[in-house]
Amino acid sequence: MRAFVFPGQGSQKVGIGAELADASKAARDVFAEVDDALSQKLFDIMREGPEDQLTLTENAQPAIMANAIATLRVLETDFGVALADSAGAVAGHSLGEYTALCAAGAFDLATTARLLKLRGQAMQAAVPVGKGAMAALLGADIDKATALAEAAAEDEVCEIANDNDPSQVVLSGHKGAIERAVGLAKEHGIKRGVLLPVSAPFHCSLMQPAADRMAEALAGTPPSDFAVPLFANVTASKVTDPHEERQLLVEQVTGRVRWRESVVAMRADGIESFVELGGKVLGPMIGRIDKEAATSSLINMDQLEDFAREIA
Structure with missing residues (x-):
């Protein structure tokens, strides 16, 4: 059994998503939908920069999500690999938990983009710069x-x-x-x-104002049922109930990202391999947590094609 995992903030760089967009309509459609949802030309910033705009939390979070979902959509559309058929679980690091929920069908793409835009703005505003x-x-x-x-x-x-x-x-x-x-x-x-x-002290109690804002937002747009279980950051345990996950997303803003424990829990649950979509940060971490776990990182078309062929 395998898990699909999704990276968090820090995995962005200028040019992110450009190769996929040049190669696949499925990727271009994702980036266009995110732009429309945010009323912003985010993909232009992803492709061309400037870097200081891309690294702004309110841009980096939806950009990293968009790139990972574009990677998944290419895998599904161009190579015929459906998440529900190929993964026994999903997980994501910090903002990647939203990406994982989008991938599993709990949020649609536009909603995920808007929630992450708000999350980035709220986290930035929670603590004055320099404090x-x-x-x-x-x-x-x-x-x-x-x-x-x-x-x-x-x-x-x-x-x-x-x-x-x-x-x-x-x-x-x-x-x-x-x-x-x-x-x-x-x-x-x-x-x-x-x-x-x-630019801010994420995942600590100083983020409580941001958690309050996310509680309001998620009350209006709660997650739906998801296709496969998710391992949540703040509990490092399996979640299948959307109502429970909504509360965990609020707690996640101030809570610890228990990534090491999450990987241990997934391994104990029978996950043998981990497939990182849209980044190459989590794979090395997982390798340090459990040297017996198989890991792969899918970023470009060649890697996606090889993966699809491998599991066919």
Whole structure:
């Protein structure tokens, strides 16, 4: 059994989606539908930049989703591989959970684009620029990262945002606390702490205003039934109930992305291979979590064609 997985923020770069759009009408149709839904020429920014516009959270989130869904649509339309027939589960990293839900039929494409646009705007607005920060801890497991976060907090917010794999954990919170954590990393047996070039402290309690906005939005556009189970970020467990998933999407804004635990749970549930659509970030993470898991990343037409031939 295999899972289709979808990347999160940071996987964007100028030119994203261009090769697929040049090669496939199915991809072009996805990008056009997203542009229409947002009343914005987002694909022009994806194809041509400028980079500072693409990396804006409110643009990066729908752009990464659009590229991944375009990859899936090409796989389905041009190569005859349907997700419902080929995957036993879906999952996504942070915003990728919305992509996974779109892929599984819980949200239509236009709704997903609008929700992610709003999510990006809300997350950016939740904390004034310069007040928050995030840092990646390299060579840190969850226990070391937890101890470091507690030591660095000093009455400020310093929380685990992403438990990515056994060697990488991301902290989020007030800028001062995160900078202290970077300075204290080696004392806690952690190889290195690196400040991340982000515009807001995602996945921590400072994001509560954004969670409130998403609760309102999702109350009006809740997910529908999905074709295959989803493994949710905040619980690292299988979800099949749309009502439960709506609440988990709200909690996800302030909650930890439990990616390592999600992969472990999927493996325990019988997932043997992981197929990343539209990126090549999650595959290496999964390989570090479980060396026995098979991984592949599908980005271009040749990779999609090879995958379709392999599973035929």
